[in-house]
Amino acid sequence: MNRRDFLLTLAGTVPALMLASRRPALAAKSERIVSIGGAVTETVAALGAADRLVAVDTTSRFPVPVQGLPQVGYLRTLAAEGILSMGPTKILASALAGPKVVLDQLAASGLLQMIPDKPTADGVEAKIRAVGEALDLDAEAEELARQVLADMAEVNRQLDQVQDRPKVAFLHNVGRAAPLTGGRETPASAIIELARGQNAFADFAGYKTAAPEAMIAAAPDAIIMTGGAIERFGGMEAVLALPHVAGTPAGKAGRIIKIDRLYMLGFGPRTAHAAADLAQALHPKLDLAGLPERAWTQS
Known part of the structure; x- marks a missing residue:
């Protein structure tokens, strides 16, 4: 191949290569x-x-x-x-x-x-x-x-140092007259375990309606609730006055931990940060170093 033919071939090949290299980006954009x-x-x-x-x-x-x-x-x-x-x-x-x-x-x-x-x-x-x-x-x-x-x-x-695991209940309201609690095999139970708590309702799987007597018998040291559930109950004061809450150690100590549902229970890329935040709330005396900010933790 002489120089002229080579240059003509190259001139035709380069645009084709450039187009091929751009196809994934163009496909993604479309x-x-x-x-x-x-x-x-x-x-x-x-x-x-x-x-x-x-x-x-x-x-x-x-x-x-x-x-x-x-x-x-x-x-x-x-x-x-x-x-x-x-x-x-x-x-x-x-x-x-x-x-x-x-x-x-x-x-x-x-x-x-x-x-x-x-x-x-x-x-x-x-x-x-x-x-x-x-x-x-x-x-x-x-x-x-x-x-x-x-x-x-x-x-x-960091949580290997935890000695005592508080009993934690997840209390939810989705428009029902009575609140629900989360048992084992639920996202609530999983995040509680990751944060070195113990689910106060690990004796059943899934979600069940919570009777006041069952909540008092479970004696949770802390109760976690989504902001939406707290609003549906009528606010934090109304939550603390619920018979499901008032007679528990958590209610008497005012230990209602407000959580963001997607952050704590979604089990997406921010889960490690969510577990660290809940752990700090459950173990306030621990000196946890926290985690580095990541690009995907920013809103």
Whole structure:
């Protein structure tokens, strides 16, 4: 090949190479993602892909800018029509989403990718890797998972000094006349354990209506509640006056710990920081060093 032919070949090849190198970026930019599940959305943002989101569900509250996106309803009461009307190229849904008939409809569209959602450290890692794979951000997911697991390991190291684990109850209200408590195999129980507390209602699984007598018998040293639940009960003074609370050690000491639902119970990238914060509230005499701020912990 003479020099002239070589230069002509090169001139034709370079633009093609440049176009090929830009295809992943162009494809990502053209993606329209509907994210269902607060921790799924949080993970999308932590991987640097928030600009691909076109709609989210009502549990998606972090980072703050996602609150300005169109909403497709509550995680467990979805409707396929509203989701598909957003013109998504991909739908990422937490394994907690429902109802099943709607998930089946979304699956039939070929756009749905389910994301595992278990309230454990391993579950957080699996969630990050699944979202990363769905977004073709495997390397970014690998690094995010590594840092989150390093933070979890540091929390565990600092909490090795804990000797006495207080009994903790999760009290919730979702519009029912009586409050609910969280037993084992719930996100509330899992975060309590991570923070070196012991669930006062570990004798049953899931959530149950709490009778005043059961709360008093469980004798929690502290009670954790979401801000929304406190408001639905009528405020902190009303909570402290509840028969479920007033007769417990937690009620008598005024140890009601207000938590953010997604932060503490979502089991997303911020879980290590949430566990550290709850641990400090449960063990105020401990001198915990805290964790480094991460890009994904900023709103």
